[in-house]
Amino acid sequence: MTDTSTNMRLKLPVICFILEIILIILFGVLVEYDHDTDSKLFNKHNNHHNHSDAENEFYYRYPSFQDVHVMIFIGFGFLMTFLQRYGFSSVGFNFLIAAFALQWATLMQGFFHGMHDGSKIHIGVTSMINADFCTGSVLISFGAVLGKTSPVQLLVMAVFEVTLFAVNEFILLTVLGTRDAGGSMTIHTFGAYFGLMVTRVLYRPNLSKSKHKNCSVYHSDLFAMIGTIYLWMFWPSFNSAITELGDAQHRTAMNTYYSLAACTLSTYGMSALTAHDGKLDMVHIQNAALAGGVAAGTAGEMMLTPFGSMIVGFLAGIISVLGFKYLSPILEEKLRIQDTCGVHNLHGMPGVLGAIVGAVTASVATKDVYGNGLHKVFPDVADGSRSAMYQGGMQALSLAITLGMALIGGLIVGFILKVPLLGAASDAACFEDSIYWEVPGEEPDHEEQMTVVKTEESEKLSA
Template identity: 75%
Template sequence: MAGASTSMRLRLPIACIALEVILIILFGVAVEYDHDVSGEAGHKTNTTHHDYENEFYYRYPSFQDVHVMIFIGFGFLMTFLQRYGFSSVGFNFLIAAFSLQLATLVQGFLHTIMTGGKIHVGVESMINADFCTGSVLISFGAVLGKTSPVQMLTMAVFEVILFSVNEFILLSLLNAKDAGGSMTIHTFGAYFGLMVTRVLYRPNLDKSNKKNSSVYHSDIFAMIGTLYLWMFWPSFNSAITLHGDIQHRTALNTYYSLAACTLSTYAFSALLNHEGKLDMVHIQNAALAGGVALGTAAEMMITPFGSMIVGFLAGAISVLGYRFITPFLESKLKIQDTCGVHNLHGMPGILGAIVGAITSLAATKEHYGNGLTAVFPKITSDFPASAQAGMQAISLVVTLGIALIGGIIVGFILKLPIYGAPSDSQCFEDGVYWEVPGEPEDCQELAAVKSGEESEKLN
């Protein structure tokens, strides 16, 4: 969008430089390698059995899969908007790169509160930081096309902190199980983002806006993100589970849940269309809901049979959400959910939390054998499976509470007139923030509008 005078000329550089300088200083003061990285675990010049006990060899393949999901999967999934592809992939890249650094600090600080000392980083902290980043990107999907990059960075700062606090409460204080993040990642990210976009509601933007829609090639690009996410989701859910049978079971359960979810998605997409045609929006998103819905229970003895039932239900719920609930949220509750995160992450995340509670309730030594305490360390004669199920249910309530309240507060912070937010005419438009080659005439007109608005502000 050549010649456009945007409010990002100073705001974005100042925000990026200031935030990164702060991060570098904090890393210098508070962060050090963990024992698997620093050499404290022992150093061998030759490859030995001891070397392969390093967490890197177990975790790095899963980390790479999760990393691909964060940067390619989420990034390309959001390229469905016909004139917001640069921003979808580009701002996803920016927000993710920032969030994973901040998450390392905040998560590390919370985990060292009890022990003191510095924050130790290794491959597992990298995975956990990516998980937090995933939640931020889910929220990004709810406000996609309607916020400036400085608003997105600001939202990421607050969400990383709130996510980490919620995760610490659930996993460390309530001892909930949530390996794949149905609650901590998906439910939290979805409802936080929904509350932010509710506060930032724009009455002049609705589904009739021609730029808030896809075209043939943009939907194909979005399917790239879908397929990457679909293929790597077993790694996502199993990335931080214990080595061996538990990690194996987690990946297997997720694998079957995704497969069943895909058939359910195709079935309900065609069923709900009066002409019996498939809707690409459903295929791009609802086919992934099986991975979301199995995030909590994936490491449990839910069996392939149970996993397939959960996946089938998740696909149906997600398609029904896109068909009926999204229009209701926008028309009645004034929630403009650009990517439909409520349908892919919100409702399937709640389903996953419920499935996790039910599966926990049925946990017995008869089913798990000697592996019961590996999955549920707290279950003993004094802390029965019913108590664990109760903790799972309470964790869902806590997650929803922090996400909803936090999203409302952050939404009002983002509403302050200091971020260079786009006007209604500039929403869903790459040309506001990017040099777009071969700009059409309407982009040039938008540039003129933008320049006029800036001139009025200066006068």
């Protein structure tokens, strides 16, 4: 057995140290606190406008930030622990990628959104939330390639994906004036289809050698449900974290809340309807029950109404379960897309649904429906610079642009990740923690495998 990815003694430290040193230098040169964070600027701003410390944006945004942060590190991390011998890697690599991506995202998003006077990136609690959003998109892609990539490959993927995410986000939100508060397009659709294209390029024709490890056991599914519950609980905060304060933020949280509840019931119903002997499938419950949060992302801040958000969630649950049951096998067999976590079913299709709902809802927005609050959700429509139908058209165009950038970007990055130097587990060693981790209480056969690998590596070096 030969496995180049096991030699991480130099590869992983080199890329970790180099990336972090670059980040530290760039932060030192380009980044500074914003007016709500810098002591001198904050006091000057307060004295001029007669504001108090309690009006610092931190106090309005930090609770939402903390909820989003929990979703990124616990929610996503534990959701991917369903593989029986890949729990260390699921949580551990999630931790590694997220810690890097949030720093890189602060810079990339800052280049487009946060630079003032063309010199410095000003950061505060809102930039922290946005960086976490970008990180979430990378972790969605991680789910598609879970178990088949080395930590070095994952960090390289994050470098490029964060950059492309920031470009796509800038085009949609700034250039086109698209509304996407909860990121159905910018986060979920982009992350899912980027990851699907990467895993397509990295297709392994002999992955069947690891098929016996590409499955769950009782306790691993239970750990994955921890991630599901955390994500489900905090999703209203995720979608509403950066919306306008007041009624728009309140509405976003409420629409997401009811969408998730309706989605959960449709998920249970469809799972029992499609699974063997009418029994529930834990894969469906872990994933499809969250699809309502994804689908409510774009239209969450709009006047979707509780009734409308429940319909969206109900449909999202059905679509997601059907995707897991029928579409995933087809994608793998016909299109050679080996989607480990089924991100197409949880993030891809519900993300597209959310984008479509957002476009339709935007196209019928009127002042009669929104009142004076129209300027919070659709400022361009409120000031008469564009019609509601035009806004809806921009929303639809944004979905097409996102899909294009995700697919083309994933294609290019997939080929970059095939460089042998980056290391990748052999087909027989996929979905296996012991390739990268010191695993306590290893079974004898795994110890023997590692001994063989180390011996072969030593022989290569001596030769």
